[in-house]
Amino acid sequence: MSGCVRDLIVEGAHALSGDGRAAPSFPARIDAELLLMHVLSVPRAWLVSHGSDEIDAAKRATFEALIARRASGEPVAYITGVRGFHAIDLRVTPDVLIPRAETELLVDLALRRIPVDTECRVADLGTGSGAIALAIAQARPRAEVLATDASATALDVARGNAARLDLRNVAFAQGDWCVALDESRAFDLIVSNPPYIADDDPHLRQGDLRFEPHVALASGADGLDAIRVIVRDARRHLRSGGRLLLEHGFEQGAAVLALFTQHGYSEIFTERDLEGRERVSGGGLA
Secondary structure, three states, X not given: OXXXXXXXXHHHHHHHXXXXXXXXXXXXXXXXXXXXXXXXXXXXXXXXXXXXXXXXXXXXXXXXXXXXXXXXXXXXXXXXXXXXXXXXXXXXXXXXXXXXXXXXHHHHHHHHOOOOOOOEEEEEEOOOOOHHHHHHHHHOOOEEEEEEEOOHHHHHHHHHHXXXXXXXXXXXXXXXXXXXXOOOOOEEEEXXXXXXXXXXOHHHHOXXXXXXXXXXXXXXXXXXHHHHHHHHHHHHHEEEEEEEEEEOOOOOHHHHHHHHHHOOOEEEEEEEOOOOOEEXXXXXXX
């Protein structure tokens, strides 16, 4: 690769597009920019204003190595170790699911149900990197948030993120779904982005999903095993008037609403994401 910032981005994007087109794809260019930002420890605005700056050979070699890793399919978030989510930056590792933009809807719906000046108790089941729990904790400092996960390594990642963000209204507990809540019945809100892909879904063998923990992605023949358990068990841990909110696949809305109805929740609903796809469902206790 040649030496200036602008040329490195273009050549990196071409390498990631992999089809020799005159204009590389937009996602490939974004990935190349993110990788160069990581190598140089600069924001995107710096790349724009320093496009003609020459980059030394050592940093060029590092960038080329990262481009090669991305070209092999490794997710950018795992290469850089960082992912932005809601209003926070998170450290991520292959031990946790990469936070995605569509999950921000779950956070937004949770925040609508937590007044800024009100104390409340919130549980995030299967927290992974801590994305949902920490976004809520930052936006609602009077909330007491419990982040749970069955994976000890995932909890280590989440704890590290909480420490870096200096969030002191978050606690952590290990356990599978509601098991981690012990006998507590005092939660005002329980949220979760559980695995919801079917075990045999071919997408699990494609793209970034190949590198993410299978247990955080897939859940049974129809993808609903974890959701069934959460909807069934969460009732025992909610206060009167409490709410359960779950992310799910865009074709699962009707099935998830049926589970909420089966288990006696009230005011059930499904909310669509920015692409118009059913993404989050919820219900409460009267």
